[in-house]
Structure formats: C-alpha cells, structure tokens
Amino acid sequence: xxxxxxxxxxIDLPRASIAQLMTRALRxxxxxxxxxxLFASFFQLESHxxxxxxxxxxxxxxxxxxxxxxxxxxxxxxxxxxxCGFVFLTWxxxxxxxxxxxxxxxxxxxxxxxxxxxxxxxxxxxxxxxPLTPEEMQWHQDGGGVGDRELPHI
Numbered sequence: 001x002x003x004x005x006x007x008x009x010x011i012d013l014p015r016a017s018i019a020q021l022m023t024r025a026l027r028x029x030x031x032x033x034x035x036x037x038l039f040a041s042f043f044q045l046e047s048h049x050x051x052x053x054x055x056x057x058x059x060x061x062x063x064x065x066x067x068x069x070x071x072x073x074x075x076x077x078x079x080x081x082x083x084c085g086f087v088f089l090t091w092x093x094x095x096x097x098x099x100x101x102x103x104x105x106x107x108x109x110x111x112x113x114x115x116x117x118x119x120x121x122x123x124x125x126x127x128x129x130x131p132l133t134p135e136e137m138q139w140h141q142d143g144g145g146v147g148d149r150e151l152p153h154i
Contacts (some may be wrong), residue, residue, distance in 0.1 A: 008015060015131065016031070016032070016127075018128045020065035021125075021127055021128050022035075022121065022123065022124050022126035024120075025117070025119060025120035025121045025123065025124035026120070026121065028048040028117065028120055029095070029120070030051060030052060030054060030120075030123075031120060031123050031124035031127050032049065032052055032054050032127060032132060033049060033051045033054070034050050034051075035050060035051025035052060036050075036051070037049075037050040037051075038050075038056065038120065042115075042116060043115065043116075044117060046137050048140065052103055052137075052143035053137075053140055054132070054140050055139075055140040056119075056123060058123075058126060058136075058140075063124060063126075063150055064119060066120070066122045066125070066126070067118045067119045067121070067122035067123075069103035069128035070118040070121055070122050070125075071111060071114050071115055074110070074114045074117070074118060075107055075111050075114055078106070078114075079103055079106055079110065081105055082103065083099060086099060086102075087099070099122060
C-alpha cells in the first residue's frame, strides 16, 4: 500500500490484484477503486472516476488505442468460435452464404457490444503493467491536463 500526503489529506493507494482489476473492469467499474459511473453514455467515458478521481486516460492523448486493439481481438475471437461451432454443427453441408451474412452482423454487433468492456479492460491491464503511483494519483485528483507534465513510468 502506498500513501502520499496532499496538503491535509492522505491518498491511500491499495494495490489490487490482477484478478480484482479485471473483475472490476468486466463489471464496467473503475479498475482502481471499483467505483461506478465511469460512463456518461454507452460510448462516452467520463473524464475521471467519480469515486477516486483517476483520470481515465491516464495522461496520454492516444491512451485508448490499446482498447481498440482489445475490442478487435475480442470480436475476432467471438467470431472465430461462432463460425467454427456453426460449421461443426452443420457439417458436412454448412450453409456458407448464411454464415457469411450472419458473421458480418455478428462482427458489427460485437464491435458495438464489446466497446465499453474494451475501454475498462484496457485500463485494468494498464494499471497492472504500470501501477498507479501516489504522485500520479495526486496529479489526477488535482485535475492536471494531458500534456501538463510527463507522468512517471516504470
């Protein structure tokens, strides 16, 4: 546990396990604290966690490029499993035209459905790889803007 003193208040940074980070992320909660309310709408994240004040982009303008990669991988994996299962169930004469159209619709639905989960999961992975420091948490809570300073990295 890390503690930093900010004026008269202490910032307590408990270290969540990877399982806790991922469970919170898959529940669409803040991976750091488990707080609710990260999304203003289905596609729009709030700028900060309402509970702990963590800036959800962690100080980088292109932060969620990794989330887009996670979304793509999740949708491709879902598609692969569905196609293989459907071909297996309909073998020896799979309806290829039906598979083509249904998988196209599944891909579009998957991209939309997995989007918020990809954002929170990417944040959880980033917190596991690059744990939050008391200095960075103070910067987030003080409302530091992207580009204000270089954040500490591992």
